[in-house]
Amino acid sequence: MTAAAPPRRTGPVRSEGVRLAILEATARQFAARGYDHLTIEGIAAEAAVGKQTIYRWWGSKSALVAECLVEGMLLPHRLAPPDTGDIRADLTAWVDAVLTLLAEPQGETLLRSIIAAAAENADIGRRIRESLAGSESIVGRLEASIGTAPNLTPGAPFEELSETLVGAIVLRALSRAPREPGDAARIVAAVLGPA
Structure with missing residues (x-):
C-alpha cells in the first residue's frame, strides 16, 4: 500500500501584505484608543479586511496585540x-x-493582553520570550557587558538573568505594587549584584 498524500490546505493563503495591514491597523488603533476600546470590527475596517480574516489568523484581540508587540x-x-x-x-x-x-492605563492593559495571549497560545509566549534574546535586547545587552558586574562573565546565564529582570517587573505590575523612588535601581541590583 502506498501512503496517502497529506491533505491540501483549503481556504485562502495568509498574505503577508494583509497580515501587515492588520497589524499596522491594530497598532494605530491601540495607540489612539487603548486596549479596552480596541475592537476587531474597527481593526478590520481600517485594514480593509473581513473580521473572519482576523479571527482565522488570530484567536483573540490579545493575541493580535501581543503579535504587534513582538x-x-x-x-x-x-x-x-x-x-x-x-x-x-x-x-x-x-x-x-x-x-x-x-x-499608565495603556501600559497596564497592554501587559494584561500579553499575559492573556501567552496563556491562550504557547507560540505567542515563545515568541515573547525569544524577543528578549536579540542583540539589541536585554540578553544582548547583558552579553555585551561581560566583566562589568560580578555575575556578567563569559558563559553566565544571560537568558535567566534577563528572565529574572523581566519577571520582577511583571510581578510588580501584576500585584499593582506602588512605585517607590529607587525601585528600578533596587531591581537591577538584585539581578546584577551590588554596584
Missing part, C-alpha cells in the same frame, strides 16, 4: 533598552521606563 509595532522606543556603555545605568533607565509605562 513585531515591534507597539511602543518600540519605550521597550528598547538604551546602550550608553554602562549596563547598570542602562538597565536601571529601562526598568524605570517600563515601570512608568506599566503605571
